[in-house]
Amino acid sequence: MGTIELNTLRKEFGSLVAVNDLDLTITEGSYTMILGPSGCGKSTTLRMIAGLERPTSGDIFIDGNRVTDYPPRERNLSMVFQSLALxxxxxxxxxxxxxxxxxxxxxxxxxxxxxxxxEILHIEDKLDQSPASLSGGQQQRVALGRSLVREPDVILLDEPLSSLDAKLRLEMRAELSRIQQRIGTTFVHVTHNQEDAMSIADEIILLNDGELQQFGNPLELFEAPNNEFVANFIGTPSMNLMDATVDAGNATITTDGFALSVPDAICARAGADRVRLGMRPSNIRPVTNGEADDGPSFEATVSMVETFGDANWYYLDTGTDAELVMKSADEEHVRSISAGDELTVGVRPDAIHLFDTDSGEAYS
Structure with a gap:
């Protein structure tokens, strides 16, 4: 058990709309992340599910039961607070x-x-100790244990990893995923950190200014963003976005710095001649002689290289004020491409994204 339905859920604080008519269903037994920038309504949504904040309008159902007016203790859920409260x-x-x-x-x-x-949390040898004597990760396990022991239908987590250092954060998010999969309880986890969400979530609720931007699995948000906000927020580094002109007659998309010859179907997707063109850094790659015909390509000069160990980021100058970023973990690229190199780079046609210049909505 643990299906959560939010029906046109709304929360106002005076003239401020913190959550605007949220409509979605969180799957039973899923690990669902509520993601977004600071002040987007993440914690307010979680607090309404918990019963700590009363909605201005709309309803909350847990396993088909309307719990909108129920106090927290009658909702059969438990919450792990950011402060842990041990x-x-x-x-x-x-x-x-x-x-x-x-x-x-x-x-x-x-x-x-x-x-x-x-025993599930691997703290069986700590039961007689004070929480103050434990490490940050062990304290997180104690706080989670206090929730698990009551066998709730839903466990809510409000930024539980925000106070941990980078190494411990990685360990604890993997541990949270392992525990959730073992017990099968629905987890709803608020975070502003997209890496946390992308790495372990089954479903992501992405909010901005109280509005739902997209609800789906991590791959859907990465590969098929609903709008320019999702495209820009998801992914490290962010999607390359630039103004462009669509010429359907010649099957080209032209920016200030380059032109892409694309299949007719891509031009047909656009609802206007002027669009916003998007390309993920990981979908841009160098092409050698004879490969350019496999897909759209253009010329660029490498202006800077950043190395992150597992991958390099290549900043590409295409003759405009805006730089593009290419991301590659290919060992040959890492060893051979340097600042100052002139490249032909290409992108797969199915990795080209087009957005409306006014609304930011994706053309699909």
Missing amino acids: WDHKTVRENIAFGLKMDDVPKAEREAAVDEVA
Whole structure:
């Protein structure tokens, strides 16, 4: 169990619309991320699901039951707060068991439940310690254990990784994914970090200014963005975006710096002569003699190279003010391409994105 339906969910704070008529269904047993920039309505949405914030209008259903007016304790969900909210004067065991004790669960049953959860979280040897003596990752496990032990239908997580250093963050997000897959409970996790969302989420709810921009799996958001905001927000580095002109008669898309010869079907997608052209850095690649005919290509000069160990970012000068970025992990490219090199680069036709210049919506 753990299906969550949000029906035209809206939250206003005075004249500010924090969440604007959100309509979606979170799949039972999924790991769903609510993603977006600061102030986009992520935490407000989570707090409405939790019952900590009352919607201005709209409804919330959990497993088909309307819970819009239910207090938090009657929704059969649990929440892990950003601050963790652990009691240092209580042992780890007492922290995890606290909710069960408040529900008058018999001591023997509480002890057995805590032992089982501690074993899942690999903290069975920490139960008699104070949370203050534990590492940040271990404290995260204690906070999660306090939620798991109550066997809720849904676990809500509000930026649980934001206070961790980079290495521990990677370890804990992998651990969260492992735990969620093992227990099968619906997780709804708020984050502003797209790498967290892209790496472990089954579904991503991407918000901006309280509006739903796209809801789908990570690959859908990366390969088929609904609009220019999604295209720009998802992916590292961001999608290359530039103004362009579509000439359907000659099957070309022209920017200030280059022209692409493209299949007729791509031009046919555009709803106007002027568009915004988008290309993912990872979809741009150098082409050698004889390969250019395999797809659209153009000339560029490498102005700068950034090395990240697993891949290089190549900044391409096409003769305009705007630089394009090409991303490659190909060992041959890493060893052979340097600043100052003149290249022919190409992009697969199916990796070309076109957006409306006014609305930013994708032409599909």
